[in-house]
Amino acid sequence: MRTLLALTLLAAPLAAQTSVTAGHALAPAGAVRLVIPHGRVQLRTWDRDSILIRGRLDASAGTLTLEGSREALRVGVARPATARGLGQADLEITVPREARVAFTGLSAEFDCEAGGGEVTATTTSGRLRVTGTARVAVLETLDGNVELAVQGRTARLRTATGTIVARGLVEDLDASSVSGPLLIGMEGAVRSARLESTSAAISFKGDLLPDGRLVAETHGGDVDLRLRPGLEATWAIANWGGVLDNRLLPQALVKKGAHKGEWGFVTGRGTARVEVRTFKGTVRLEPRPQER
Amino acid sequence: MTHDEILARLDARADGTLPAGELAAVERHLAECAACRREAEALAALLADARALPRELAPGRDLWGGIEDRLAPRATATVSSIPPRRWRPRLLAAVIAAVLLGGAVLLLLRPPARPSVAFTREQARYLAASTDLARALARDPGHLAPETQAVVGRSLSVVDQAIAEAEEALRADPRNPGLEQMLLARYAQRLELLQRATEAKRQAS
Numbered sequence: 001m002r003t004l005l006a007l008t009l010l011a012a013p014l015a016a017q018t019s020v021t022a023g024h025a026l027a028p029a030g031a032v033r034l035v036i037p038h039g040r041v042q043l044r045t046w047d048r049d050s051i052l053i054r055g056r057l058d059a060s061a062g063t064l065t066l067e068g069s070r071e072a073l074r075v076g077v078a079r080p081a082t083a084r085g086l087g088q089a090d091l092e093i094t095v096p097r098e099a100r101v102a103f104t105g106l107s108a109e110f111d112c113e114a115g116g117g118e119v120t121a122t123t124t125s126g127r128l129r130v131t132g133t134a135r136v137a138v139l140e141t142l143d144g145n146v147e148l149a150v151q152g153r154t155a156r157l158r159t160a161t162g163t164i165v166a167r168g169l170v171e172d173l174d175a176s177s178v179s180g181p182l183l184i185g186m187e188g189a190v191r192s193a194r195l196e197s198t199s200a201a202i203s204f205k206g207d208l209l210p211d212g213r214l215v216a217e218t219h220g221g222d223v224d225l226r227l228r229p230g231l232e233a234t235w236a237i238a239n240w241g242g243v244l245d246n247r248l249l250p251q252a253l254v255k256k257g258a259h260k261g262e263w264g265f266v267t268g269r270g271t272a273r274v275e276v277r278t279f280k281g282t283v284r285l286e287p288r289p290q291e292r
Numbered sequence: 293m294t295h296d297e298i299l300a301r302l303d304a305r306a307d308g309t310l311p312a313g314e315l316a317a318v319e320r321h322l323a324e325c326a327a328c329r330r331e332a333e334a335l336a337a338l339l340a341d342a343r344a345l346p347r348e349l350a351p352g353r354d355l356w357g358g359i360e361d362r363l364a365p366r367a368t369a370t371v372s373s374i375p376p377r378r379w380r381p382r383l384l385a386a387v388i389a390a391v392l393l394g395g396a397v398l399l400l401l402r403p404p405a406r407p408s409v410a411f412t413r414e415q416a417r418y419l420a421a422s423t424d425l426a427r428a429l430a431r432d433p434g435h436l437a438p439e440t441q442a443v444v445g446r447s448l449s450v451v452d453q454a455i456a457e458a459e460e461a462l463r464a465d466p467r468n469p470g471l472e473q474m475l476l477a478r479y480a481q482r483l484e485l486l487q488r489a490t491e492a493k494r495q496a497s
Binding site for chain 2: 277
């Protein structure tokens, strides 16, 4: 049963916009589903067991709705069928620190300062940005940019044409684009990083855990890896049309592989694994800036 | 050999790369073990299905559906007589439909020469899923905004170009595992792109 709960609307028409303020009880690790097609959403966290929504809606955006319970809540902007224009919303939403948030938009921008919970955001063209601490972050867009700057366990980042930027430290990072570049700078050692693009460049700066794995693969772009010189890893590099520019490892260690354009070798005990594949680009191996 | 050891060698048996001594042991086991024999037969059937994939994919009526009707020029109309704001979405629909179909045809027309069994198995899976998704998406592209259609179309073109280049390379170097991995990654990316486009259409409608 769908229930409309505890919604307070303070209608104060300013030009063609309506101010909204709404609140509802929400469990500390409650699930919140946000459906805001257009506009901008800023998500923040706090140490209270409730959700607070404040902001403005265009006249054509429709009305703000809250449905559900303390454990699972849906917040949406319901646009009337007769409305003209995209109907922008500009909302600041505050949720419990450990809440599990799922955002869905079309052109809406999503800016989240996570407090330790889980964040999933999907848009068609809107920019996605998550900072802070997120146990899990899943950010997917077709045409927007994706920016992640978190301490977290797992992150999955997707865009077709946008740029992916990831900073902070994520244990298990999976990032993929079609034609947008991947710029990854990890502040420590990761367990797994899988970076993929069809036509764009991939840049990774960071380190791997002793049993960590880094896979960087692009068909048409360059791969630039800035790693710790003493990394003990098994390396598999394939670069069928380009060049291996090695400034990280002693040349004597870098041995050719079984096929043309391939290199396979081991440094130290070889416990970590580094796989690089590019069809046309250049592979560059360099020491991290602080270790030059 | 144990059942697991036999099963682990079935791909190599189908590939024709199993050493003679091991092949004899596998054949002896298959003659006596119905369960492993079924696995070997299922693998052979899969490979036969993959080889039987159509060399050409003609778009059926259901695929074009309303798209073709909307694209078909009226007998009395010329392109220049169609108001631009109505014509452009039609052009975009045509572009995306062509790219979707083109990609599927590209995949089906250009199977790499004699790849490994594992690769063939994965390729067949992606081909089937990709074609299904392309059909579902092309059936009613009207719900995707024109700019989103354009993004999807451009992105599919980029992926399909990469697939064509990787397949060309794999034909020249058929048993290169790195090239197989690259190609499978592109198939997976194409599939994921179609899934996201389908999801975007669902969200927009």
